[in-house]
Amino acid sequence: MTNDEILSLTVLTSWKLIISRFDKIVGGLTDEQLQQQVAPGKNRLFYLLGHLTATHDRMFPLLGLGDRLHPELDDTYITNPDKLLGDPLSATELRRAWAEVNNKLTAAFERFTLEDWLQKHTAVSDEDFAKDPARNRLAIVINRTNHASYHSGQAVLAK
Amino acid sequence: MTNDEILSLTVLTSWKLIISRFDKIVGGLTDEQLQQQVAPGKNRLFYLLGHLTATHDRMFPLLGLGDRLHPELDDTYITNPDKLLGDPLSATELRRAWAEVNNKLTAAFERFTLEDWLQKHTAVSDEDFAKDPARNRLAIVINRTNHASYHSGQAVLAK
Numbered sequence: 001m002t003n004d005e006i007l008s009l010t011v012l013t014s015w016k017l018i019i020s021r022f023d024k025i026v027g028g029l030t031d032e033q034l035q036q037q038v039a040p041g042k043n044r045l046f047y048l049l050g051h052l053t054a055t056h057d058r059m060f061p062l063l064g065l066g067d068r069l070h071p072e073l074d075d076t077y078i079t080n081p082d083k084l085l086g087d088p089l090s091a092t093e094l095r096r097a098w099a100e101v102n103n104k105l106t107a108a109f110e111r112f113t114l115e116d117w118l119q120k121h122t123a124v125s126d127e128d129f130a131k132d133p134a135r136n137r138l139a140i141v142i143n144r145t146n147h148a149s150y151h152s153g154q155a156v157l158a159k
Numbered sequence: 160m161t162n163d164e165i166l167s168l169t170v171l172t173s174w175k176l177i178i179s180r181f182d183k184i185v186g187g188l189t190d191e192q193l194q195q196q197v198a199p200g201k202n203r204l205f206y207l208l209g210h211l212t213a214t215h216d217r218m219f220p221l222l223g224l225g226d227r228l229h230p231e232l233d234d235t236y237i238t239n240p241d242k243l244l245g246d247p248l249s250a251t252e253l254r255r256a257w258a259e260v261n262n263k264l265t266a267a268f269e270r271f272t273l274e275d276w277l278q279k280h281t282a283v284s285d286e287d288f289a290k291d292p293a294r295n296r297l298a299i300v301i302n303r304t305n306h307a308s309y310h311s312g313q314a315v316l317a318k
Contacts, residue, residue, distance in 0.1 A: 001292055003273060003274075003277055006277055006292045006293060006295070007166065007273075007277070007297070009292075009293045010293045010295060010297050010298045010301065011301070013293050013298065014298065014301045014302060014305065017302075018305055038198070038316070039197070039198035039199070039201075039316050040198070040199065042198075042316055114162060114166075115162075118162055118165055118166070133160055133165045133168075134165060134168045134169045134172050136165070136169060138166070138169050139169045139172065139173065142169065142170070142173045142301065142304075143173060143176075145301075145305060146173065146177055146304060146305055146308040147308070149305040149306070149308045149309045149312070150308045150309060150311055150312035151312055152309055152312070153308070153309035153310055153311070153312035153313045154312045154313060154316060157197070157198050157201055157313060157316070
């Protein structure tokens, strides 16, 4: 294995691990249990699942990987706090969307070379990227992995 | 900047960001507020601060960076659940230990070349590392960054 391959593998292993941990948390719950709040007055598990699905779905255009699969989730799970708007998808549909988005992203990441990882993401200008080459796709995926881990820490409290 | 330098910078930026976010959470709290639980019946913020300090301190031998600074924290914050043992340090001392450990680790990471990042950590045998070269120092630091993010997600719930 070359250093570049080891690097890709290391980052991908972390991404997959965090996704699989969140999968395990919500996969072990009934649809009814998904309506629980992580703590009194805090977000529902359902909201966190919607929030992570929407956030990950936004990576398709952000990383130049094509169109989003579920833009309908943003209003409810990114723009607004929990319970302000009704859930646009059923639990079954949302669980399916979560898996679909992550599987498609993971398949794309598995084809990334080191050059691909270090390309700029689409929310940064050429000029700003020249000043700060750390604003690359790798940074986005590491950041989103941390973000999923952040909400996993909350989700386990509901158990 | 070479690709190797960009890689180091990207990983380090993520590590520093997550540490600084946890710093901001606990830095904004009085010593008394650190005694709050993140949710009813869950860990105190003080415990999470001890737990993250101990976990990060364990990276010194794990990454071959020398001796630990605070091995006295493990019993209370890693081996046992919250409140089983008394806190071995005062809030002031624990805040200082947290900063001390992270500053020393960060200074070491800033000197890492790509070769340094991809070296095996000390908890894996040569044989296992040959089979799985992703068991390297980079994997440990990415994992610990995710771990700090996980507990940050819990810590913000106490506010």
